[in-house]
Amino acid sequence: MIRVKRAADGHQRVTFALAQDDLPGIAKASVVGNFNEWEPGRHELRRRSNGTLSTTVEVAEGTTLTFRYLGDDGVWFNDSHAEVDHLGNCRFTV
Numbered sequence: 284m285i286r287v288k289r290a291a292d293g294h295q296r297v298t299f300a301l302a303q304d305d306l307p308g309i310a311k312a313s314v315v316g317n318f319n320e321w322e323p324g325r326h327e328l329r330r331r332s333n334g335t336l337s338t339t340v341e342v343a344e345g346t347t348l349t350f351r352y353l354g355d356d357g358v359w360f361n362d363s364h365a366e367v368d369h370l371g372n373c374r375f376t377v
Contacts, residue, residue, distance in 0.1 A: 284364055287377050295344050295377040300337035301328060301352070305363070309354035316350025316372075318342055323353050347376045 286298040299314045306312060313327040318340050328336035342348065349372045351359050365373035 285362065285375065289344075290341060293344065294341045295346070296339055296341050297348065297377055298337055298339045299326075299328065299350075299352075299362070300331075300335045301362075302335055306336065306354065309356060309358070311355040312336065312352050314338055314340075314350055315353050316348055318346070318348055318350070328352075342377060344377060347374065349374050 284300045284302075286300065288296045288298070290296045301312065311327065313324050315321050315323050315326070319325045326338045326340060328338050330336055349368065351361055351372055353359055361367055361371070361373050365375055368374040
């Protein structure tokens with residue numbers, strides 16, 4: 284699930300969240316995309332008290348985000364709630 288909320292400075296706060304059920308056999312994952320130069324581990328999903336794993340990034344309004352998730356086992360996977368582009372990456376504009 285992806286949530287977008289306007290920050291006080293006008294940027295957009297984008298929260299990437301996954302339910303533990305979306306991560307079968309994966310203990311840890313990170314969101315990797317054009318907003319972090321595709322650097323694995325830079326935005327690791329943290330376990331929350333509600334059972335989800337999530338992380339938040341801040342980007343300028345109008346930014347098109349392209350991303351995938353990377354599990355600790357080296358497996359790439361997509362967000363089931365996001366549009367997938369012709370290259371197999373998730374994509375949306377805030």
